[in-house]
Amino acid sequence: MVDVRYETAFTLYPYARSADQDADSPARHPVVIVGGGPVGMGMALELGLKDVPCVVLDDHDGVGVGSRAICFAKRTLEICDRMGAADPMVDLGVVWNVGRVFRDERQIYDFNLLPEEGHKRPAFINLQQPYFEKFLVERIRAAQAEGAPIEIRGKNRVLSTESYDDHVALEIDTPEGPYKIEADYLVACDGARSAVRSMLGHDFTGRVFEDNFLICDVKMTADFPTERWFWFDPPFNRGQSVLLHKQPDDIWRIDFQLGWDIDRKAVVQPEYYMPKVQAMLGEGVEFEPEWVSVYTFQCMSMDEYRHGRVFFAGDSAHQVSPFGARGCNGGIQDVDNLGWKLAAVIKGEAGERLLDTYQEERKHGADENILNSSRTTDFMTPKTEIAKLFRESVLDLVEHTDAMRPLVNSGRLSLPCVYDGSSLNGADDAILPQRTRVGATLADAPTDQGWLIDRIGGRFQLFTVNTDFKPEGLNLDLVDVIVAPDDLITERYLGAAEQAVYLIRPDQVIAARWVNPTAADVTAALNTAMGG
Amino acid sequence: MEKLFTANIDDADGFYAELLAAHEGLSEAESYALNARLVLLLSNVVGDRAVLTRAFELAKQAG
C-alpha cells in the first residue's frame, strides 16, 4: 500500500508496473532520484538531457495541490531555460514591479523595482508551484520522446535505503506490493521531512521561528492592480503583518501573520478567515477561497549534503522560511550544481573528487539563503522587546525619510550566491568587473546573436570578448563577441580592460577569466574546474 | 575610525543641553524609543560599516 498523504492538483505519472518488479535480482540503475517535487523533477531533466539514465520514484502520482512556492527568481528561469522548460512558466507567470508598504491604515511608501535592463528573463515571476512542477514534467515527457533516458515511477514509495561503498540498495512499496532496486548514485529530493535522511540517520538542525502564518489563496476577479502589498499592523490583522501577491488565474496569495499562541485548527475554519479576508479586500469585494493552510516556518540544514553515494538536494538538505523565496529557488540551484558534476563523473570525464565540491559550493549557497531568510523573519517577528522597538522605530522613521527604506525587510529578492573561494575556481584578474568575478553566475546581456544566456551553458565554453584568442589543441566550444564601447557586455565583462577571456562551467558559473591568457592557462583552469 | 576617538561636536555644551531637552517630559519608554530612532538616523549618517562595528564594541566596552 502507498498512503495518500496529500491531494494532487494534476495526475501526471500514474502507477504503472515496471519490469524491475518482476526481476529475479534487483535491477541496478546509474542514478535513482527519490521524490518528484520540483527539485527531483529538475534533477531528472538535467541528467536525462545529459544522457545519464535516471529513475524518479515518487510516492504520489502527480503534483500536490496547496499553497507553497509562488515566487520564481530569474536564476531559476535561466536554469529552466537551459533545460528548455522556461517559456510556459514565463508565459503564464505574473510579473510585477510596483510594491506598496502600509502601516495601520495608511501607505508609508511605494517602490518600483525597475528591473535592470539587458536580461532575457524578469527578476522573478509569480506562479503557483503546481504549475512549475507540471511544466517540468511536460518538458521531461518531451525529452523522453526525443530519447532522454528518464523514467518516472508514480506511487513508488521508498521504504528503506542502505548505503554501501559501491552502490545504494532501495526497497520500494507500490500498490502491487514491494520490490527492490539498486543505484550507483542516489539523489534524495524527498523534501523537508526526507525519509531517506531519516533512514540513513542524518541530522537536520536549525531554528524554528515561533510564529504562525495563515496562507489563503483566494480567487478574485475584482480589478486590483498587479502589485505587491505589504501591511504592518493593519486593522484587519492587529499587531501582525499581511502580504498580498497576485498569481495567474485571478488567484491572490494572502499571508496573515498570526503570532505564536493560536489555535491552529480554528484559524483554518471559514468562520475565522472569511471575515478577515473580507475586511482586508474591502466590503462588497467578491472572492472564493481556493486553498487555506497554516504554517510554522523554520530554517534547517544538514551538515553534509553528500554521504558517499547519496546526495541530498532541495528541502531534504536545507529548508528556509519562505520570506525571500529561497526554498525552491535554492533547490533548483542545487540541481544546476550537481547535475553536470554527476554526469561528468558517471561518464568518466572527471574524478570522484568533483562530487565533494557539491557540498562545498551548495552548503555555501544554503548558508547564505538561511541567513537572508532568517534576517527577514527576525524583522517581521521581533524576538525581544528591543528588537521590536528598533523595528517600530524604522517604521516610524520611514514615513519621514526615505533613508530608512533599506532597513525595512519584508523579504529580499532571491539571488544566486557567488562561489567565492571555491576549490573549482581558477585564475581571476581584478581589473575585470567585480560582478562577473570567478565564482559568479553569468550575467546576461544582449549580443549580436541573441541573449548571452542562450548562447552559453550545458558544457564548458570559452567566452571571448574583443579577441580572436583560440587555444590550440583544446576542444572547447567558443562564443566570441566583439563589442561597442558603451554596450552592456563592455560594462559587465570588460570594465577598464580592452579585451577578456572567460571560461564558463556547464552551470553558467564563471570558472576563470583573464585579459590575455595562454592556452596553458586555460588548460590549467579547466583541470581545476573539473576537480583537479 | 579616528572620529570615534577625537572630539568632533561643535559647541559640545550646547549639544548636550539639546540632547537632554529632547528627552524632557518623556516617559522612560518614550525616551528609549527616541534614542532608538536617533541611533538609526545617525547610523545612516555614519554609513561606514567598519566604523559602526567599532562603535558598537566601544559602547559595549564602556558600559
Ligand SMILES: Cc1cc2nc3c(=O)[nH]c(=O)nc-3n(C[C@H](O)[C@H](O)[C@H](O)COP(=O)(O)OP(=O)(O)OC[C@H]3O[C@@H](n4cnc5c(N)ncnc54)[C@H](O)[C@@H]3O)c2cc1C
Ligand atoms: C507557504 C510556502 C511558500 C513558499 N514560497 C516559496 C517561494 O515563493 N519560492 C520558493 O522558491 N520556495 C518557496 N517555498 C518553498 C518550496 O515550496 C520548497 O522549497 C520546495 O517545494 C522544495 O522542493 P523539493 O522538491 O525539495 O521538495 P518537495 O516539494 O517537498 O517534494 C518532495 C517530494 O518527495 C516525495 N516523497 C517524500 N517521501 C517520499 C518517499 N519515501 N518515497 C517517494 N517519494 C517521496 C513527496 O511526495 C514529494 O513529491 C514555499 C514553501 C511554503 C510552505
